[in-house]
Amino acid sequence: MLTTTPVELYLGAAGYCTHPEFLTLRGGRLKPVPFPAGFACIIHPVHGPILLDTGYSSRFFTETAHLPNALYRHITPVVYREEDSAVHFLAGLGLKASDIRYIILSHFHGDHIAGVRDFPEAQFIYLPRAYDAVRSLGSIAAVKAGYLSGLLPEDFAARSLPVTRQPERWTRAGEEFPFDEVYDIFADGSLLGVDVSGHAEGMMGLLLRTEEHDYFLCADAVWSSRAFREQRRPHALAGIIMSDRQEYHRNFDKLVQLHQQFPHIRIVPSHCRDVLDAWGTGGQDL
Numbered sequence: 001m002l003t004t005t006p007v008e009l010y011l012g013a014a015g016y017c018t019h020p021e022f023l024t025l026r027g028g029r030l031k032p033v034p035f036p037a038g039f040a041c042i043i044h045p046v047h048g049p050i051l052l053d054t055g056y057s058s059r060f061f062t063e064t065a066h067l068p069n070a071l072y073r074h075i076t077p078v079v080y081r082e083e084d085s086a087v088h089f090l091a092g093l094g095l096k097a098s099d100i101r102y103i104i105l106s107h108f109h110g111d112h113i114a115g116v117r118d119f120p121e122a123q124f125i126y127l128p129r130a131y132d133a134v135r136s137l138g139s140i141a142a143v144k145a146g147y148l149s150g151l152l153p154e155d156f157a158a159r160s161l162p163v164t165r166q167p168e169r170w171t172r173a174g175e176e177f178p179f180d181e182v183y184d185i186f187a188d189g190s191l192l193g194v195d196v197s198g199h200a201e202g203m204m205g206l207l208l209r210t211e212e213h214d215y216f217l218c219a220d221a222v223w224s225s226r227a228f229r230e231q232r233r234p235h236a237l238a239g240i241i242m243s244d245r246q247e248y249h250r251n252f253d254k255l256v257q258l259h260q261q262f263p264h265i266r267i268v269p270s271h272c273r274d275v276l277d278a279w280g281t282g283g284q285d286l
Helices: 059-063 070-075 086-092 128-132 139-144 225-229 236-241 245-261 273-279
Strands: 008-020 032-044 048-052 102-104 123-125 182-184 192-195 204-209 214-219 266-269
Touching (some): 008 086, 225 266, 225 273, 266 273
Parallel strands (some): 048 102, 214 266
Antiparallel strands (some): 008 032, 204 214
16 A cells, blocks of 8 residues: 555546547547546545545636637537536535535646635645646636636635645655655645646646555546556647646656556546546446
């Protein structure tokens, strides 16, 4: 086991967008396919229910009703129903929005933060450079970066708990974790934040374990599990939306290495339908 404190994990998705498959998987189909807006509910033995991202919410459509933000919606068509929301998902677990003490934000793209206003008592955990990269962008640049500032609550800064502890190398049983920057978020070995930048600046994945399995929630380091299993990078056109193409490729290679070095770890990309179908809770008809 790569972490020391087990948690409970429930995977869900709040809506989905569609893209031609070939953009996200070299050699894929021209046909648009659905990419669920995944999120996770983590039950920590001390800190209680925690969310990793939120998926979409109806607020996404409010924020993209007019130009220039409307470009976001037209480039990535979104399908969402109120019953797909993270709040509705949590209700199925017997939880209320007010039960969520922390929301860990992998990065600040709209499909990951659109539901944060539904949790007015939560505090936000993220890598500082993820927010620094988008917070001052002009309207056009923000849309290109996939960031819609209106999705965040007005008191976002006051409720923020950016990760400030120093990163470390992580080893278990003499084996070194392939990624360079690992953050022990609660200093208890339960949730390890991992810098997987490239798709977005300061993007953070999460390494954890349940009583049964190790998981690496790798955010958008890849769009599907086929990518790292078959070593198929996205099409070069996908680089248009990346913060750093070279960094993306470096972290893609590290994800492939992780899969080969630790094959028992269940790697969970945020938008992988196959993973959600196999390990998700509930789910939706895509």
